[in-house]
Amino acid sequence: MLTVRDGHAPATDRLVQTVVGRRARYVDHRDAVVRGGRELVLTVADPVSGLRAELLLELADDVPVLRSRVRVVNDGAEPAVLRSVVSFATHFGRPAGSTEPCGVRRWTLHRAFSEWLGEGRWFTEPGDAIRFPALGQELTGQDPRSARRVVSTGTWSSGTHLPVAAAVAPDGGVAWAWQVEHNGPWRYDLGEDTVDGHLAVGGPTDADHQWLTVLAPGDAFTSVPVAVTVAPDLTTAVGHLTRHRRSRRRPHPVDTPPRIVFNDYMNTLEGDPTTARLLPLVDAAAAVGAEVFCIDAGWYDETGHWWDSVGEWLPSRTRFPGGIGEVLERIRGHGMTAGLWLEPEVVGVRSPLADRLPDDAFLQRAGQRLVEHDRHHLDLRHPAARAHLDAVVDRLVADLGVGYLKLDYNVDPGPGTDHDADSVGDGLLRHNRAHLAWLDGVLDRHPALVLENCGSGAMRSDPAMLSRLQLQSTSDQQDPLRYPPVAASAPMLVLPEQAASWAYPQPGMTPEEAAFTLVTGLSGRLYLSGHLDAMTPDERALVAEAVRLGRDLREDLASTVPFWPLGLPGWDDAWVALGLAGDAGCHLFVWSRDPGQPEVTLDLSGVPGLEPGTAISVEQVFPAALPVWTTGGSPDGRALRLTSTSGTPAARVLRLSVASVPAVS
Template sequence: MGNPRMNSLHWGDESLAIELAWDDASAVGVRSIRSGGAHVAVTDVVPLVEILTVGAGHEPASDRLDHTQIGRSLRYVAHVAESDATRARLRITQLDTARGIEATITLESPNGSGCIRAEVEVVNVGRSTAVLRSVTSWSSGFGDTVEDRVEASVDVIEPTGAAGPADRSGFESWSLVSGTGEWLGENRWSRRGMREAGIAAIREDLTGHDRRSSLGAVSYGTWSTGGALPVAGVESTEIGAAWLWQIEHNGGWRWEIGENQSGGVFSLSGPTDRDHSFTLALAPGERFTTVPVTVAFASTFTAALENLTGYRRGARLPHLDNEWLSVVFNDYMNTLNGDPTTERLLPLIDAAAEVGAEIFCIDAGWYDDSGSWWGSVGEWQPSTVRFPAGLDEVIEHIRSRGMTPGLWLEPEVVGVRSPLVDRLPDEAFLQRFGERVEEHDRYHLDLRHPAVIEHLDAVVDRLVDDFGIGFFKFDYNINPGAGTDLEADSPGHGLLLHNRAHLAWLDSVLGRHPELIIENCSSGAMRMDFAMLSRLQMQSTSDQQDFRLYPPIAAAAPVSMLPEQAASWAYPQPEMTEEEVAFCLVTGLLGRYYLSGYLNRMTAGQRALVREAVAAAKQLRGAISRSTPFWPTGLPNGDGAVSLGLADGQTLYASVWNRGGSEPIRLELPRLRGRDVVVDTVFPRELAEWTTQWNGEEGILTVRAVDAETSARTFRITTSTS
């Protein structure tokens, strides 16, 4: 017998086109992908959908997301391709006949985005219950260069011959680009070769089986970015190709990389049995939908991130502030630190208005009468002790100075000493074995419960209606762990249901109050996933209080979020030198401007620097909301000089932080190679100018900092003819 007859389907547009392939003996998988000049083909087509159940595990035995028996047993049933003026959509249905499992993957690509969003619906069409342990939203090989066989975008099935093998797998030519985060140490990125990353060469080819292990990253509980990050990618400079992905979920997720004999594979999933105590008993006729993921492909990691940045802008909830980027002053960081009073706030409000802030947010503590508020939160009623004449007095003063009033809230928790503990039923809280889950003197609300939604809606509506609040900082400072087993098949399943209810609640809040601006804060940035970022207008990037340690966090933030969402604290203090003040102010400049600090205690010269920075931020916000990020000195690794670049068409902006080095700093700007440029200082313009030297042949801008040990500048680089 000859090889089975292979079918293929080409789908996409010029920005991103994929070829899917299958036959009577194999599942549907990605055989090739193209974006612009980048093109790879996969020698060994792996199943696009992998499903692990209690009754059907792996083959051969392993701990991977892929190599599942059901994944390999799925067979093509039908597909539907649709398109409109904005996007193309492809649905492919497959069936494991023996086990009665149907899987439909939906691929969606906004026109010209260079990205594909994917999710899978699993339906039990059999006669017995299937207990799910994991379902991927995407799985495919990295690919390698082969002869060109991706044709123009079509949406019909065409038979082809069997795919021929590539000359080599090319696995070792790929590098992993991935990040980790922790409280005060967010957005730490690295680029490592596959062997360096931990996938050792073990000669599994001698066994005739693919390796059993994988290199994986997972979240824990509801801090979706509290450790590993759900955004990552692989890049081969040798091949000239890069994949980049994001898992769009505010709870449990897993991504992993495996090495097969034929090359590399990456798989993306929501919660799993292995990592998140997730199992789901799917009775006959029941269905389950995975968390969405988005995959970008281009010639380089930076180019793939440009595509993903454009996708994020198009996919986020429309909001007036998405482009306006209001300048926010918040009283917390290195300033009042959760201890606001009328006496302390009024001079800060005046100073913030003087430098040009547009929103003034009263942070934690505004609801506390006891002086020990951590374990008593939940009612969210204004303190009468802190504000003797009422919170109204402070709110009205904010409004009288031309700013929008804002408040801090931590809506998902109730302190163990809060009166609300006894008013809400036990079913309103995340539980394990009938006991409320407690963490750091707080109980965690279960947003599936109608009493919880009623309570939270009443809080938000009351603060908006009674005080005219136009800005909320939604904080989140505990992690309940695996989840809840109340009305769920497993703790991971209960947490997934809660996660989805949380997103639905956010949608309802912004549906009722469409002009409300909400900051996504979670102990800094412990939950900066795209499920949250697609809905909320800004994201705090850290709680880091040492201004010298903040630049790497701020510079790397646009890998995970839009530049205009990245709110990195600019918290200058009166005891700082002018160069240190400028250093702090530069940290937030190429993002959402987020001020704090005792501006009211500053000298006139220091306050003038702050005023200049705010003015620069307002001038930049149009460019920032259109820009794509790049890193002239490479993704920061925590040491030495740090830089962040934003490209707005042919105009480039670069913030550069010198943290003690005396050597010149080389900024690589390859897109301007061979051209003459003009370099302007955006901020600070009143302090000593850094020297700059342009090498057009190499595309290198060399900058030399002033003598100050700690200093920073933001530059605008344009071509001399622009």
């Protein structure tokens, strides 16, 4: 806990080494069995400042992941000004068998950059002597002053860095992994101490996010949740986080198993829907087996310039001369659920709604409404903002019969709002939490409504949002050759049953080109687009084949854990591979992007059930009519040599089966 009056000692920019934290002492603890797991509350107090902190640790049954928050209470007689509250901090410890502390210098950090069209670009960063030099701090008796910090600002919680990372011990055998469960700013630190390395994870801070909050006597503040696990290796640690995400996810009565969505936007109508364009697409999507048809951006637009006029969310009369109900009825007539795109948190500067809502209903700075890319941003702490959005959703569901909403988010308002807040960052944190409460209210009122999370692709893809919403758009990437690293790395943060990667086959594509983008969609929950209405029967049959496989795969998606036979993908890798292992089997999704490198060797040690005396059989399950790639294995079954016989960029779905090796007499 960092406060204005006490600060750090010694002076540092770290999250740790605070004076209040150093003075705090154990008071008591409570260890309780709760529904679905255990809860430990560890209380410490600082007698000088009067601050009491309750470390809230949760552990779900059969899920080796610790979820941590800190609740700070001011028991003193004077106001206390908090500048940061760390949600979890720990030393890394020593690998098994090690007698010497290894600090951070020899560990390897796994983390990801992210941005629009380039989400989840994972890389390894060594804890080397440049980042963590040997300073001789043991001679001073004081810890170093700096740390390797990773910071995300604003409301695009995954727009620059992903809120999940891991550190692997120098000689293997130990891997830490963590995630920040917050839909706004966050930070984590890695640092060298005199005897060990440390990790500290939390939400917004004064130094990074203009956040501070004032606790009057008796007031309390709770930090953002984080989750931490330790495992023998990175893949196992990610499996732990995968199970933890499922344990925290809100159940949905309709979207289990995940339904197959067709969306008209990507490489298809691209925000320009009309009745004439949509009706043939609706028929074609139904014919291949889609279960949801979502009309994307533009359905409310009268002028062709809708960006700065959004906010009322009334159907266009010019785009739908017979009313949008004509299209929605066609969708429902095929037995599909009707969906619409919505960007609820913004109001365009030219929207009539901008004049009808009070200034207090928007994020502000110095008494002026924030404007970003010609949009105002609603402040969901305000009842008028929430009432407007509730009325919009209720009207779309009740009057138009919408059962699916794609919730987009295309602007980031920056550090926050100083209106009715202790600081700019305090206003944003309160808005972030009000936003989550609003989403909970929508699903409480409309439990069968399916909500997709989208934020200029996946720039607000975080565990707080994903614990509530049913699926996550993984990118807006329009180039099928560039999409595989995004889709393959998505399960590092997103559950496979939530990961909606676009598959946008087009008329005129070769069968290999169409299969390539369809494999991308099949690597999670299949999410279709493309001009299906203009396809030949053979072209459409390949899409229908993918849909049939998607329906088969989805029955087991919610039991799968990911593994990466080629390691986490690099953005320009010639080969990309993702494995999903579940209760009913194991599948590989493999993309060959460079015909000049037709062969690759996959590491299958992550396949469940692969033990000495067993071998792996490989079956190509998609596409059925295209050339079968040749395979060869190592004697121990732990490596698979794969050769593309396509002579062009291509992709395949392979089913892996483990069988006993017959004894040799």
